[in-house]
Amino acid sequence: MSYRYAARKAVNGLMFTLAGFCAVATASIVLFILGFLVWNGARAINWEFFTQLPKPVGEAGGGMANAIVGSAQLLLLATLFGVPVGFVAGVYLAEFGGRWFPAVIRYITDLLNGVPSIVIGIFAYAVLVLPVKRFSLAAGGLALGLIVIPITVRTTEQFLRAVPVSLREAALALGASKWRVVATVVIPAAGRGVLTGTILGVARVAGETAPLLFTSFSNRFWSTGWDQPTASLPVMIFTYAVSPYEDWHRQAWAAGLVLLLLMLAANVLARLVLAGRGACRS
């Protein structure tokens, strides 16, 4: 008896230690990446990095202002295209529709979510770049938007479904029609959650590189329009990191650091939004 007790206690202790170790390891990966980026990139981060264009090869200094603005433009376009489509589709899946149709749409949405981003890139390249024979900001933004759509659909649907049935019933019992209930009770109650999911979704595509390689491509100068090649942080990181120049390597690290900090900021923002008062509980 006491032997079995001791054995059980030993196994318990072992499993506890193992689980704790894995948890710490996971958390330390993030800290390790962050530390690595700071170590290598912090030196290259200065005022110039945010305000100047890249310098020609061989000249020291310069920055990535065009890539920062380009990334912002790409994300704006992706948000304007992907979020409304995904949101309305999510509302439909959560609130309307018959029996089998939503199930089919949901399944296809999951498939779209699983499509590798490079495949999305090839698709956008074939449809948006080849016909006009020019890389463009628009093509990049739409490619990213295709990735935003399924993320938004899923988060919208989940947060809408989390709104208690009792609230819908209360509104229905007051003589509200179905769409009124959705517009005036369900969506406001789920608003914070949906907004949080959207911020995280957009933050996720901020780091997508593959679809941009053959859509918005890159540009060493300011982009002159929606139909022109445009620089972005992820593509700059790729280009600079594989270059043979020491100075470019440092700038690639710096760009990586900026990108990571922006994502962390988006995460913090999302948490603040979700933690705000009056969250959807009944």
Added chain:
Amino acid sequence: MQVVTLPAGAGRTQTAPKLEVSGLDFFYGAQQALFDVSLAIPDKRVTALIGPSGCGKSTFLRTLNRMYETVRHARASGSVLLDGEDVLAMDPVRLRRRVGMVFQKSNPFPKSIFDNVAYGLRINESLSRSQLSEEVERSLRRAALWDEVKDKLREPAYALSGGQQQRLCIARALAVDPEVLLLDEPCSALDPIATAKIEDLLFSLSKSCTIIIVTHNMQQAARVAEHTGFFLLGRLIEFDRTQVIFTRPARKETEDYITGRFG
């Protein structure tokens, strides 16, 4: 509204029934939940529906404003007349503006106290700002909540106590001036003091609207209701004046239930 005076001996005025149900069957898919229910609910009175859990009294209540339609495969057949109009054929949105409902668990919207009460008014009619405030105040007064909340109308409804939240839900339902108010065990989650407040309220409300309350609590039925119906296994066993039901019920099942022999 037609007022019928009963022959001398009955000694009180009786109004025409507000709701007349006859031969009502109800199904959840293949499972039948109500069997041939028929009764006439008097206008501007409190009617209580009692019976053990699962007896169909809540289902019955939900047929009166067609709230059962949110459940898939639920269907009702038979005749339910509201002032002679067929409830089962009416537009449910129009029906629910006339037949309000208060639920077992208080369910205020995650909005301010004011916006909760104003919700029904805003979706149903277009009122000026001052009219809206007036209506909100009137409804909160009718629900005996005005004095407790008049200084915090802009605060979230969740900040209220459980009993206050339930009265807020009553005020919200009253704001659209329903002809009938359905209450589904409205006090089951409340303490005796909050319960007493709601019971007082029901009595005063019955002057202006027809009230049907489902309750597990037989004393509550005895206290608030003029008429009581007893449901068992999906059938309406007996429907009569509350006094009759509790003192000399006609059916053995009713007597067994009210004397606590089962249920």
